[in-house]
Amino acid sequence: MTEPRPSIHACHRNDLATHLAAWDESAWRIDQILDWVHAKRAGGWDEMTNLSRKLRQQLAETFEFQLPALVQRQGAIDSTQKFLWRLRDDALIESVLIPANPALYGEGADRTTLCLSTQVGCAYGCRFCASGLDGLKRNLGPEEIVGQVLAIERWHKAEPATQAVVVPAPESAPDKPARAASMRLIDNLVVMGMGEPLANYDNLLRALRILNAPWGGGIGARKITISTSGLAPQIRRLSKEPEQFRLAISLHGATDEVRDRIMPVNRRYPLAELAAACSEYLEQKGKMITFEYVLLAGVNDAPEHARPLAELARRLHAKINLIPYNTVEGLPWTRPADAACQAFTARVSAFGVPATLRLEKGHDIDAACGQLRLKVEAKISSPQPAAGNP
Ligand code: SAH
Numbered sequence: 001m002t003e004p005r006p007s008i009h010a011c012h013r014n015d016l017a018t019h020l021a022a023w024d025e026s027a028w029r030i031d032q033i034l035d036w037v038h039a040k041r042a043g044g045w046d047e048m049t050n051l052s053r054k055l056r057q058q059l060a061e062t063f064e065f066q067l068p069a070l071v072q073r074q075g076a077i078d079s080t081q082k083f084l085w086r087l088r089d090d091a092l093i094e095s096v097l098i099p100a101n102p103a104l105y106g107e108g109a110d111r112t113t114l115c116l117s118t119q120v121g122c123a124y125g126c127r128f129c130a131s132g133l134d135g136l137k138r139n140l141g142p143e144e145i146v147g148q149v150l151a152i153e154r155w156h157k158a159e160p161a162t163q164a165v166v167v168p169a170p171e172s173a174p175d176k177p178a179r180a181a182s183m184r185l186i187d188n189l190v191v192m193g194m195g196e197p198l199a200n201y202d203n204l205l206r207a208l209r210i211l212n213a214p215w216g217g218g219i220g221a222r223k224i225t226i227s228t229s230g231l232a233p234q235i236r237r238l239s240k241e242p243e244q245f246r247l248a249i250s251l252h253g254a255t256d257e258v259r260d261r262i263m264p265v266n267r268r269y270p271l272a273e274l275a276a277a278c279s280e281y282l283e284q285k286g287k288m289i290t291f292e293y294v295l296l297a298g299v300n301d302a303p304e305h306a307r308p309l310a311e312l313a314r315r316l317h318a319k320i321n322l323i324p325y326n327t328v329e330g331l332p333w334t335r336p337a338d339a340a341c342q343a344f345t346a347r348v349s350a351f352g353v354p355a356t357l358r359l360e361k362g363h364d365i366d367a368a369c370g371q372l373r374l375k376v377e378a379k380i381s382s383p384q385p386a387a388g389n390p
């Protein structure tokens with residue numbers, strides 16, 4: 001059997017340089033190719049018209065060039081939109097595009113945020129989450145993580161109705177690597193789609209480094225937030241990486257009693273161990289931790305749940321995002337009434353820690369991770385041709 005070709009979308013600049021040197025091509029071709037792939041978001045080798053036919057042929061024989069295929073898009077152009085993609089093995093994944101919004105995870109005002117998936121399904125089985133309902137199918141490759149960004153950017157480029165919201169990237173921003181001016185849509189990433197990113201650590205890091213690189217996606221590390229349900233050893237490992245990625249912890253309970261009830265991962269890495277790993281991250285990276293806390297009626301929203309949450313956040317200098325639960329068909333959990341969500345937020349804030357109630361976008365489009373995929377999988381029992389690559 002022949003080895004599968006590596007994907008150009010997972011290719012580091014240095015690896016491409018090695019190939020070009022072996023083919024006796026000038027070094028400046030490297031950036032020309034990467035510009036086509038990442039800045040111009042080419043859809044295939046044939047679009048790279050300033051490369052010789054011979055070089056395009058060599059590239060095509062050496063590298064795979066395949067972006068996720070759009071199956072379905074939900075949501076209005078100017079609000080949260082959800083994209084369902086089909087991968088080469090017909091697996092389905094989701095990405096969510098969130099329009100400009102005062103920063104939820106970073107500092108200052110964001111422009112457009114993309115929520116990325118890292119696995120097909122999830123092995124961690126949090127009781128309230130649609131992504132884990134069918135278990136884990138497989139990890140995404142780095143090219144499939146990078147590919148979500150490129151496929152959305154391509155869709156955006158081709159969609160006339162979206163052109164009005166294009167903003168040229170400010171080249172002078174301190175966190176923005178210098179790069180050829182391009183009209184990019186996405187400048188903020190949250191790794192909060194389907195899957196547990198830290199369970200696919202190597203592919204995640206390879207993808208994020210490409211998305212962060214000046215020759216790649218050019219998205220500043222501080223504009224990239226990785227969300228985890230609490231894999232303590234991988235949090236420790238991440239704290240030793242050179243990049244300043246932001247970390248979000250899906251806490252959802254500030255006692256072992258609550259977390260044990262809704263998140264099986266807590267039995268493996270109980271709160272004390274998770275908090276110690278977060279401390280290490282904090283020590284290495286400074287103030288960069290956010291707690292995600294999904295409000296589930298009758299589970300974690302009682303007055304007595306506020307104090308341990310605030311105390312843990314204070315200890316770890318974390319800010320708290322409170323998110324009313326997005327109901328998932330077939331699961332028994334419900335979101336508290338708005339007034340109850342507001343009361344809980346006020347209670348937590350009263351302890352003097354930053355807590356924001358996230359009036360979440362996309363409730364109407366199955367925006368909670370994994371929901372759209374499950375619905376579409378239930379509808380199509382056999383794979384159908386993709387609705388066309390953007
Ligand atoms: N596996 C990682 C990242 C993906 S989940 C993690 O758990 O952090 C992204 C976030 O969505 C998590 O905080 C998760 O708990 C939350 N989430 C899952 N299902 C939800 C739902 N139905 N309503 C609201 N948030 C949900």
Ligand code: SF4
Pocket residue numbers: 122123124125126129130131132193194195196229250369
């Ligand atoms: Fe997996 Fe995160 Fe969903 Fe838990 S919340 S099942 S870790 S995707």
